[in-house]
Amino acid sequence: MKTLKDLEEIRKRTLDTINLRKDQSGTRIVVGMATCGIAAGARPVLLAIMEEVEKNDLSDVIVAQTGCIGMCKLEPIVEVYRPGEEKVTYVKMNPSKAKRVVNEHVMQGKVVQDYTIGAEE
Amino acid sequence: MKELSLHILDIVQNSIAADANLIDIKIVENLAIDKLIIEVVDNGRGMEEEMTERVKDPFVTGRKTRKVGLGIPLLYEACTRCGGDLRIESEIGKGTKVICWFKHSHIDRAPLGNMIDTILTLIMGNPHIDITYLHIIDEREMRFDTREVRKVLGEVPINEPQVLSWIRDYLKEGFNSIYGGANI
Numbered sequence A: 001m002k003t004l005k006d007l008e009e010i011r012k013r014t015l016d017t018i019n020l021r022k023d024q025s026g027t028r029i030v031v032g033m034a035t036c037g038i039a040a041g042a043r044p045v046l047l048a049i050m051e052e053v054e055k056n057d058l059s060d061v062i063v064a065q066t067g068c069i070g071m072c073k074l075e076p077i078v079e080v081y082r083p084g085e086e087k088v089t090y091v092k093m094n095p096s097k098a099k100r101v102v103n104e105h106v107m108q109g110k111v112v113q114d115y116t117i118g119a120e121e
Numbered sequence B: 001m002k003e004l005s006l007h008i009l010d011i012v013q014n015s016i017a018a019d020a021n022l023i024d025i026k027i028v029e030n031l032a033i034d035k036l037i038i039e040v041v042d043n044g045r046g047m048e049e050e051m052t053e054r055v056k057d058p059f060v061t062g063r064k065t066r067k068v069g070l071g072i073p074l075l076y077e078a079c080t081r082c083g084g085d086l087r088i089e090s091e092i093g094k095g096t097k098v099i100c101w102f103k104h105s106h107i108d109r110a111p112l113g114n115m116i117d118t119i120l121t122l123i124m125g126n127p128h129i130d131i132t133y134l135h136i137i138d139e140r141e142m143r144f145d146t147r148e149v150r151k152v153l154g155e156v157p158i159n160e161p162q163v164l165s166w167i168r169d170y171l172k173e174g175f176n177s178i179y180g181g182a183n184i
Helices: A004-022 A035-040 A042-055 A095-106 B004-017 B049-054 B071-080 B115-125 B146-153 B161-178
Strands: A028-032 A062-066 A078-081 A088-090 B022-030 B035-042 B085-091 B095-103 B130-137 B140-145
Touching: A004 B146, A004 B161, A028 A035, A028 A042, A035 A042, A035 B004, A035 B071, A042 A062, A042 A095, A042 B115, A042 B161, A062 B115, A078 A095, A088 A095, B004 B022, B004 B035, B004 B071, B004 B095, B004 B115, B022 B115, B049 B085, B071 B085, B071 B095, B115 B130, B115 B161, B130 B146, B130 B161, B140 B146, B140 B161, B146 B161
Parallel strands: A028 A062, B022 B130
Antiparallel strands: A028 A078, A078 A088, B022 B035, B035 B095, B085 B095, B130 B140
């Protein structure tokens, strides 16, 4: 049984790490979560990204959500903003592609060209 | 949409866009009268009564970037093709209530699907909004309230990975209890 007591333990454990996270400006990963994105499968993509971020303990990565950016037929869309670099837009994503983007682009700085909007066009 | 939980994720975005900070989601599965009811109530800015009917039309939207909005129209279609309907009640400055229902056993009714992922997605993207969830199946029910979680967490954000993972397990237990251990 999950109890509020477990939550209290989590609070104690994470207090230190959140203070670390506050003053870091790391990578932002943004997932489109409007009607078009959701219908195309954005929810599992977002959850796969979160899972990968958590698994690799990427404490300076922020995962955020946005609305429709007007390219509905290319959804699910994921944008990656690495500090000091140009934004990369990935299109027609799925959970396994998303994991690859986290592993190669977010963690190693290598853009996964095949999935970018440039490759699609 | 393949799951009703995806429709819910979608229409809650309307509440978020309306600056709500409390969103109540309620699902009632009443097998005796063969009905599945979904209710989303928010304390956002609300809309004029005239607008509550017009939003069922895909070519009506509150946003300014383009002229279509499909969230409510898609859900409305899903209900009406399953012997149900959708109604919106709203008051400016107070909030909006979307209530819709389906014939539970209708062959075209999409499964409720993964409500856990919908709730987690909402919390992840909107850590400052409170969400309550109530799910009733005949005489069984489960409840979840982010305000209770927040009370324990204090200054720890609710979208911390470890907290989300606790919420996932907590919800899993809740669903197991109302579905009698069957997989959902």
